[in-house]
Amino acid sequence: MSVGTSPAFKDNARAALGDAQLQRALSSVAPGLAARRSTARAALPEFEALRDVGRDIKDHTLAYLDLYLEAFANKARAAGSHVHFAATAEDAREIIRAICRDAGARVVTKGKSMVSEEIGLNACLEADGLEVVETDLGEYLIQIRGETPSHIIAPAIHLTQDQVEADFRRLHTDLPKDRVLIEPTQLVSEAREILRGKFLAADVGITGANFLIAETGTSVIVTNEGNGDLTQSLPKVHIALASIEKLVPTLEDVSTLIRLLARSATGQEISTYTTFSTGPRRPGDPDGPEACHIVILDNGRSELLGTALQEVLRCIRCGACMNHCPVYTAIGGHAYGWVYPGPIGAVLTPALIGMRSAGHLPNASTFCGRCEQVCPMKIPLPGLMRHWREEEFSAGDTPVLYRLGLKAWAALAKRPRLYHPLARLGIAVLAGLGRRRGAFRRLPLAEGWTRHRDLPAPQSRTFQALWADYKAGVPR
Amino acid sequence: MPAAAKGRVRVGLFVTCLVDLFRPSVGFAAVKLLSDAGCDVDVPPRQTCCGQPAYNSGDKETARDIARLTIAAFEAHDYVVVPSGSCAGMLKAHYPTLLADDPQWAPRAAAFAAKVFELISFLVDVRGVSEVGAEYQGRATYHDSCSGLRELGIQEQPRRLLGSVKGLELVEMTDADVCCGFGGTFAIKYPDISNAIVARKTEQVAATEPDILLAGDLGCLMNMAGKLSRQGSKIAVRHVAEVLAGEMRDPAIGARP
Numbered sequence: 060m061s062v063g064t065s066p067a068f069k070d071n072a073r074a075a076l077g078d079a080q081l082q083r084a085l086s087s088v089a090p091g092l093a094a095r096r097s098t099a100r101a102a103l104p105e106f107e108a109l110r111d112v113g114r115d116i117k118d119h120t121l122a123y124l125d126l127y128l129e130a131f132a133n134k135a136r137a138a139g140s141h142v143h144f145a146a147t148a149e150d151a152r153e154i155i156r157a158i159c160r161d162a163g164a165r166v167v168t169k170g171k172s173m174v175s176e177e178i179g180l181n182a183c184l185e186a187d188g189l190e191v192v193e194t195d196l197g198e199y200l201i202q203i204r205g206e207t208p209s210h211i212i213a214p215a216i217h218l219t220q221d222q223v224e225a226d227f228r229r230l231h232t233d234l235p236k237d238r239v240l241i242e243p244t245q246l247v248s249e250a251r252e253i254l255r256g257k258f259l260a261a262d263v264g265i266t267g268a269n270f271l272i273a274e275t276g277t278s279v280i281v282t283n284e285g286n287g288d289l290t291q292s293l294p295k296v297h298i299a300l301a302s303i304e305k306l307v308p309t310l311e312d313v314s315t316l317i318r319l320l321a322r323s324a325t326g327q328e329i330s331t332y333t334t335f336s337t338g339p340r341r342p343g344d345p346d347g348p349e350a351c352h353i354v355i356l357d358n359g360r361s362e363l364l365g366t367a368l369q370e371v372l373r374c375i376r377c378g379a380c381m382n383h384c385p386v387y388t389a390i391g392g393h394a395y396g397w398v399y400p401g402p403i404g405a406v407l408t409p410a411l412i413g414m415r416s417a418g419h420l421p422n423a424s425t426f427c428g429r430c431e432q433v434c435p436m437k438i439p440l441p442g443l444m445r446h447w448r449e450e451e452f453s454a455g456d457t458p459v460l461y462r463l464g465l466k467a468w469a470a471l472a473k474r475p476r477l478y479h480p481l482a483r484l485g486i487a488v489l490a491g492l493g494r495r496r497g498a499f500r501r502l503p504l505a506e507g508w509t510r511h512r513d514l515p516a517p518q519s520r521t522f523q524a525l526w527a528d529y530k531a532g533v534p535r
Numbered sequence: 536m537p538a539a540a541k542g543r544v545r546v547g548l549f550v551t552c553l554v555d556l557f558r559p560s561v562g563f564a565a566v567k568l569l570s571d572a573g574c575d576v577d578v579p580p581r582q583t584c585c586g587q588p589a590y591n592s593g594d595k596e597t598a599r600d601i602a603r604l605t606i607a608a609f610e611a612h613d614y615v616v617v618p619s620g621s622c623a624g625m626l627k628a629h630y631p632t633l634l635a636d637d638p639q640w641a642p643r644a645a646a647f648a649a650k651v652f653e654l655i656s657f658l659v660d661v662r663g664v665s666e667v668g669a670e671y672q673g674r675a676t677y678h679d680s681c682s683g684l685r686e687l688g689i690q691e692q693p694r695r696l697l698g699s700v701k702g703l704e705l706v707e708m709t710d711a712d713v714c715c716g717f718g719g720t721f722a723i724k725y726p727d728i729s730n731a732i733v734a735r736k737t738e739q740v741a742a743t744e745p746d747i748l749l750a751g752d753l754g755c756l757m758n759m760a761g762k763l764s765r766q767g768s769k770i771a772v773r774h775v776a777e778v779l780a781g782e783m784r785d786p787a788i789g790a791r792p
Contacts, residue, residue, distance in 0.1 A: 073727050385714040389731040423725050425718025425732070426591060427681035445591060452593030461724070465589065469597040472552075472583045473604060479580065486556050498764050498789040507723035511730035512761035515557065515789030522550050522559035526578050535563070 061179065062412045065396035068419035075390040084219045085391050092213070092382040095326025096433065103322065113319050114437045116312045117304075117373035121364060127273040127306045128355065134276030138338030140351040148178035151356045155180060155265070155298055156187060158352055162296045164189060164262035168254075170280060170287035171195035172267030173211050173376065174300050174356055176398045177411070180265070192257040194286035196250050203230055209392030211399065212324050212378040217391050220246075247284065254286070264290035264348070268301035269375070270316065271353070274309045277337040278353060281320065281330040288334050297348035299336070302356045304372035316375055319435035324377040359411050367446050371406045373436035380430035380440060386423055395420055402430035402440040409447050418456065421447035483524050490517040546574040547612035549605070549651075551622045552584035553753040554774075558788065561753060564780035565618045565654050572662040574616075579608040585622040590629060591719055602630045603640060606647045614661070615651045618776055619752045620683015621719075623653035628686050653683055654776055655751055659692040666699030669781040673746035674704045677775065678736070678759065679712040680752035693751060693775050700778060706743045710736075715750075717758035733762045741768065747787070749775040760788040 064071055075081055100106045120127055132142040145151035151174075159167060167189050169175065181191045181202075193202040197215035200223055201208060208214030215223070224240040227249050234252060239245055266287050268278040278299040280287045291297040307313050321327040340347030363369050381387045381401030392400030397408050397417065405420040421444035430440040451457055457465075471478045493499055493516020501509050508514050519525075529535060546569050554561045562578075569576045586601035605626065609615045617623035627648045634644040658664040675697065683689040690712075697705050716722065716732025736759060740748050748763070748770055750756050760772035771787035786792050 069725070069727075072725070076727055076731050385716060385732045386725075386728055389728055389735070423721070423728065425681070425714050425716060425721045425729075427714035427718070428685040429681070429714070432685055445593070448591065448593035449595055450593070452595075457593065461592070461720075465592055465594060465597075469589055469594065469600075472586070472589075473597070473600050475581045475583050475604070478583045482556060494792065497786055497791040498761065500765075505723075507726045508761070510726050511765065512733065512758065513764040513789055515757050515760050515764070517557045518559055518785055520559070522555040522562040523578070523580060525559050526562070527580075529563075 062416035063397040065408060065412065065417045065420060068394060068396055068423060071394035071396055072390045072423070075394045080219060080222065081217050081391055084217050085388060088213065088216050089210075089382045089388045092325060092378070096323055096379055096382070097326075099322040099326040099328065103318075106319075106322065109315065109319055110435055110437050113316055113375075113435055114373060116307065116315060117375075117436055120306055120308055120312075121304070121369055121372055124303065124306060124361075124364065127308060128303065131271050131273040131276055131306060134274065135338070135353055136276070138276045139341075140276060140338050140353050143352060143354045145354055145356045145358075148356070148358050151178045151300065151354055151358070152180060152183045154354050155300070156183065158296065158298055159184065159187070159189060159263050162263055162350075164296070166190045166192065166257065166261045167263045167265060168192050168194050168257055168261040168290045168294065169198070170264070170266035170282065170290040171198050171214065172265065172300055173208070173398060174267055174302050175265065176208060177302075177358065178300075178356065180300070192254070192261070194254050194258065194290050195282070196247055196284055196286075199250055199254065200226065207393070207398070209400065210378055210381055211376050211403075217393065258289045258293050261290070261294040263296045263298060264292075264294040265298045265300060266291050268299045268305055268353075269320065270307045270313050271301055271305045271355070272307055272310055272313055272335075275337055277310075277335050279313060279333065279335050281317065281333045283325075283327075283331040285332050288332055291334070291336060292346050292348065295349045296352070297336070297339070297350070298352045298354060300354045300356065302358065303360050304374070320375050320377050323379040323433065323435040363410055368406070368410055368443060370438050371403070371410070371443060373438055374403055374407070375436060376403075377435055379433045379435065383429040383433050385425060385427060385429075402444070403438070406438075406440055406443040406447070414447060414451050414454070414456065418447075418451055421445075422451075479521070479523050482521050486517045486521050490519050493517065543573050543575055544613040545611070546576050546614045546616050547609040548576055548578045549582055549585070549609070549615050549617045549622065549626065550578060551617060551619045551753065553757070554618055557757065558753055558774065560782050560785045561618050561774040561776055564774065564776040564782035565616065567780040567782060568654065568658060568667070568776060569616060571667075572658055572664050574614075574662070577612065581608040585625040587621065587625050587719055590625065590633070595633065599633050599637075602633050602644065606630065606640070606643050609647065610643075613650065614657065615647070616654050616657050617651065618654040618774065619754075620653045620680050620687055620689050621752050621754060623651055624682040624686035627651040653687055653689055653751065655693045655696065655779075656683075656687060656689045659695060665695065667696055667779045669779055670701040671747070671778050671783075672702040674706055674744065675747045675749055675778070676706050676708045676740060676743045676745040677711060678708070678715060678740070678748065678750040678755060680750050680755045681714050683751055684712055689751065693749075696779050697749070697775065703778070706745060708739045708743045710739055715755045715759050717754045719754065722758060729758075730762075733758055737762045737766060737768070740770065745770055747771040747773060747778070749773055749778060751775050756788050764789045
């Protein structure tokens with residue numbers, strides 16, 4: 060599996076911070092989503108209690124995941140769907156390629172699916188000569204730009220309206236040139252004119268799934284544009300691609316989780332469209348696909364079951380952790396270098412592509428705890444990032460200089476009798492050097508600090524030294 | 536005074552490494568506030584750092600060693616008080632987790648955690664302090680440090696005590712509860728990202744046009760003071776305890792003497 064550019068996280072971040080256009084795009088959208096979540100949460104008194112219920116539903120499902128997967132497969136097959144289990148990304152791609160091949164497909168429409176990004180589906184289908192069309196507006200935008208999503212629910216959050224307008228005018232040459240493209244609704248209408256034809260021409264429609272319901276064999280998608288419904292109901296063949304942790308036992312459980320999902324994601328009470336699909340078109344149905352396939356991907360997730368990292372599988376992909384993350388909102392999603400950015404990506408990515416490649420991600424957190432505070436599934440994201448740091452440290456993969464510094468510091472911190480005399484000495488020197496200005500503009504070995512900010516100088520002596528004098532009756 | 540009514544208690548001050556090394560005036564401010572609240576304050580010499588640099592770098596063994604050292608140093612005290620939400624959070628929330636599998640130390644860690652408090656919340660929530668006698672003429676804004684806010688629920692207590700400071704006008708900044716970008720070793724491991732976050736913070740601080748910026752954690756304060764100083768700002772930066780205790784004779788953090 061490709062590791063993307065995660066190993067170059069630091070360079071990615073630096074480039075992102077210097078990208079004025081990106082910074083403009085980031086400055087409003089994510090904080091706006093955070094504010095809307097806050098309003099929605101305030102309007103629902105039982106919101107916090109619902110988070111506990113949601114967590115419990117997911118914990119229960121994960122504890123019996125094998126049974127629920129089996130139950131789901133049985134129900135879905137009984138409803139006429141084909142259920143495929145894919146152990147790896149490659150397995151999933153091969154299954155989907157074969158379905159497209161058997162359907163004689165030429166055009167494939169797609170609803171938004173992060174799992175399809177995870178398995179690199181578009182490139183593989185295009186290599187087979189298929190025309191693949193993303194139908195979610197954000198996904199469509201990044202597809203025409205040859206980019207990847209930078210946010211799991213707002214894939215084009217890194218773009219400004221100017222960029223979108225310019226791309227449309229460049230590519231939609233057969234549409235009127237004098238049309239106004241400022242408001243989101245105008246941009247949607249513009250994309251719709253192109254996409255309508257694609258929906259009608261598509262042979263296969265591929266969507267993700269927000270939930271798979273075990274008791275009914277149903278896949279559920281939530282969207283705001285309705286594109287997912289057209290993607291899954293117009294073509295002859297519908298493929299729903301979902302990872303194993305999307306399983307939920309009952310319809311009742313889904314209704315609970317849906318109350319959390321949209322509020323956490325966009326601050327809506329519920330998304331504009333919430334669609335439940337069970338099997339292909341039945342005799343008498345006015346529409347729907349002739350064949351319905353559900354591809355369930357593992358790709359390393361089952362190895363997390365029963366480990367400290369199992370909790371990350373509770374995620375319902377709302378993106379709230381990103382919108383509230385000081386790191387994500389500073390650098391955007393592409394800097395993380397792989398499919399899932401932000402705090403959830405910092406925990407999930409090392410599990411999927413390995414700590415050697417994704418090591419920066421769980422390290423690049425201030426542990427401010429806002430992600431855990433807003434997570435509707437109460438995933439202890441900072442704690443799980445720390446877990447990865449522990450794995451890295453145990454494996455001896457912490458960067459050498461950092462490790463040595465930590466060792467030297469630890470040798471002192473564990474020995475107060477050694478620590479305090481040395482601290483006195485060091486602080487006396489540092490305080491002497493900094494006395495005139497009160498802060499250092501530069502200091503050897505502190506370049507990481509002083510590159511962007513001054514280092515306040517110590518006041519004079521250590522507190523322990525002053526306290527000893529004070530207790531001995533020396534006036535301060 | 537409600538504190539006196541509760542009787543005197545023996546408080547061990549966990550100084551924190553940053554206060555010990557960089558800003559002893561915060562330690563003395565804490566001692567004054569605690570004494571005024573009816574506490575006999577003791578500073579055990581066998582303390583160094585709370586261990587977060589090791590814990591957050593994945594070095595659990597070192598963090599455990601430091602936890603045991605710290606717990607042992609405070610076993611004779613009724614309370615352990617810490618002038619930092621982050622270090623208090625480490626002692627209170629994380630030591631028990633760290634030592635949970637150690638049959639000898641798990642109960643000691645739990646007993647220890649139960650008596651650990653961050654300074655300002657200890658004054659308000661445990662000692663019933665509702666006002667201080669200090670005076671400060673000027674406009675202040677307060678930054679909520681993350682660990683204190685989210686691990687210990689410190690938000691209203693410092694504001695309540697600041698409200699009792701004569702002459703002090705408290706102005707809320709936008710996103711006071713958003714991280715300043717310090718994050719311990721994060722600030723040094725990812726300096727560019729840390730800078731972007733603190734620059735946004737100082738922008739919010741400056742927008743309230745305060746005379747002074749206050750917070751309860753020296754790490755965050757040094758980060759924000761360092762950035763303001765680099766930006767040439769005139770805004771003073773101090774630990775909230777310094778203002779509450781009237782411990783103002785030293786220059787503000789990072790300020791020229």
